[in-house]
Amino acid sequence: MLVTTDHLNLDYTFQGLSVADIEAYAKQRLPETFNAAREQLLSGDYANPSEGRNVTHVLNRSRHSVTAARGGRNRFCEVVRSLRSGKWLGATGKPITDVVNIGVGGSDLGPMMGSFALREFADDNVSHDLQVHFVSSMDGGQLYAVLPIVDPETTLFIIASKSFGTIDTLANVDTVKRWISPQLSESQWLARHVIGVSSNNQAMSQFGIPAGQQLSFADSVGGRFSLWSAIGLPIALTVGANQFSKMLAGAHAMDQHFATAPLTENIPLLLALIGVYNREQRGLNNVAVLPYDGRLRYLPSYLQQLDMESNGKQCDRDGIPIDYPTGPIIWGGFGPNGQHAFFQHLHQGYDAFTADFIAVLHRQAPGFTPAVQEGLAEQQRLAVANCLAHRRLLWFGNGDTYPGQSPTNLLYVDELTPESFGALIAAYEHKVFTQGVIWNINSFDQPGVELGKQIAKEVLAVLDGHSDEHFDESTDNIIKRM
Numbered sequence: 001m002l003v004t005t006d007h008l009n010l011d012y013t014f015q016g017l018s019v020a021d022i023e024a025y026a027k028q029r030l031p032e033t034f035n036a037a038r039e040q041l042l043s044g045d046y047a048n049p050s051e052g053r054n055v056t057h058v059l060n061r062s063r064h065s066v067t068a069a070r071g072g073r074n075r076f077c078e079v080v081r082s083l084r085s086g087k088w089l090g091a092t093g094k095p096i097t098d099v100v101n102i103g104v105g106g107s108d109l110g111p112m113m114g115s116f117a118l119r120e121f122a123d124d125n126v127s128h129d130l131q132v133h134f135v136s137s138m139d140g141g142q143l144y145a146v147l148p149i150v151d152p153e154t155t156l157f158i159i160a161s162k163s164f165g166t167i168d169t170l171a172n173v174d175t176v177k178r179w180i181s182p183q184l185s186e187s188q189w190l191a192r193h194v195i196g197v198s199s200n201n202q203a204m205s206q207f208g209i210p211a212g213q214q215l216s217f218a219d220s221v222g223g224r225f226s227l228w229s230a231i232g233l234p235i236a237l238t239v240g241a242n243q244f245s246k247m248l249a250g251a252h253a254m255d256q257h258f259a260t261a262p263l264t265e266n267i268p269l270l271l272a273l274i275g276v277y278n279r280e281q282r283g284l285n286n287v288a289v290l291p292y293d294g295r296l297r298y299l300p301s302y303l304q305q306l307d308m309e310s311n312g313k314q315c316d317r318d319g320i321p322i323d324y325p326t327g328p329i330i331w332g333g334f335g336p337n338g339q340h341a342f343f344q345h346l347h348q349g350y351d352a353f354t355a356d357f358i359a360v361l362h363r364q365a366p367g368f369t370p371a372v373q374e375g376l377a378e379q380q381r382l383a384v385a386n387c388l389a390h391r392r393l394l395w396f397g398n399g400d401t402y403p404g405q406s407p408t409n410l411l412y413v414d415e416l417t418p419e420s421f422g423a424l425i426a427a428y429e430h431k432v433f434t435q436g437v438i439w440n441i442n443s444f445d446q447p448g449v450e451l452g453k454q455i456a457k458e459v460l461a462v463l464d465g466h467s468d469e470h471f472d473e474s475t476d477n478i479i480k481r482m
């Protein structure tokens with residue numbers, strides 16, 4: 001049960017499903033409309049009915065759109081070149097040494113995961129060292145850590161927000177504005193130390209970001225699908241625009257694979273059908289994501305947003321309540337360390353689950369002595385051995401007290417490269433999309449999140465003394481203590 005593509009491979013042997021099982025299940029669960037839906041997604045024509053627009057993130061990585069969006073892409077590449085070469089000077093004439101990406105959700109998780117995963121692929125033709133930091137949390141916890149180690153005169157902030165209205169991001173930006181003085185005035189800061197990345201150009205202008213420092217993207221690109229757009233700027237700043245393009249090329253190759261590979265050799269389709277099978281036939285409500293390469297350690301959080309925000313729904317595409325289970329709970333963590341923490345429960349605990357193991361078979365270690373290179377190669381083998389061992393134990397068990405029979409996938413790449421990374425993420429995107437089609441839900445909105453934001457505003461108004469609204473006893477009691 002092995003499926004291989006240029007960049008990504010799937011072994012689903014330990015799902016206990018044969019090719020014939022998959023074919024039969026696809027007949028049962030894949031709607032007749034699927035082929036048309038897939039074509040629409042890949043050409044940017046798939047509808048997001050509740051938000052009244054199409055879904056176009058795939059266009060960010062297809063060759064046509066790179067040409068169509070040449071203006072925006074040129075500015076993106078210029079910004080990358082200028083910052084990475086040290087030519088971008090701050091308001092007091094010093095080169096920028098640090099970039100802080102302020103954004104949350106899709107404006108944080110994708111760029112952070114990609115920058116961390118691909119760091120070693122940085123183009124070398126850079127004259128100075130640029131540090132990229134990430135700040136997302138509304139409580140200021142990350143600002144506490146970053147502000148003391150950067151300097152207003154040499155730091156540039158990316159304000160990354162599709163809507164340019166997310167309170168978490170605006171609150172962090174507001175604190176930064178207080179921090180720049182006395183070294184910089186607000187106008188100096190805006191002129192040389194801020195780049196806006198958003199689909200809301202008007203809000204970026206109102207904020208005072210010069211037009212040349214605004215990078216925009218289409219509002220038809222959902223936040224959790226936006227790392228391929230200008231939101232991916234931190235990745236490009238880390239590795240260079242060429243390597244960023246290779247990541248897009250890997251994702252594009254996966255788009256083509258998804259479009260053309262037959263069902264039983266189509267990785268996203270198989271992942272989707274196996275996932276629906278586990279959810280509906282085996283009653284498994286959770287998936288552990290277990291990367292066995294430290295560079296992919298942010299993958300579980302990224303997939304949490306991708307999958308749970310897309311398919312955690314209780315109404316269909318027309319807004320009508322449904323009575324069947326939809327997207328599972330996604331959780332997980334870096335596999336080798338998980339072995340020393342939560343794996344005990346996986347092996348012998350009461351609750352049933354499924355998991356995706358993600359492995360990288362080989363890793364180059366240029367720049368190290370031959371002895372260290374050999375040590376690192378041994379460590380890579382050690383990690384893969386542990387991945388294979390735990391996967392075996394989970395499936396086969398070991399006597400009465402290790403039940404086994406936990407179905408898992410193994411996704412692996414020969415080497416982690418920008419291309420294979422792009423292909424891996426695109427495969428998961430298409431898995432989530434396919435499941436959304438199967439469950440007849442809109443995978444491209446997040447009404448629950450919006451409702452939570454509205455309630456938070458009402459609570460904050462009471463905390464700030466602007467309202468005397470009452471909630472429930474518990475909430476009112478805490479408010480009284482603030």
Ligand SMILES: O=P(O)(O)OC[C@H]1O[C@H](O)[C@H](O)[C@@H](O)[C@@H]1O
Binds near residue numbers: 161162164223
């Ligand atoms: O990029 P922004 O508009 O600031 O949104 C950031 C995030 O906020 C939200 O609450 C959404 O649930 C996410 O999908 C989104 O990625």
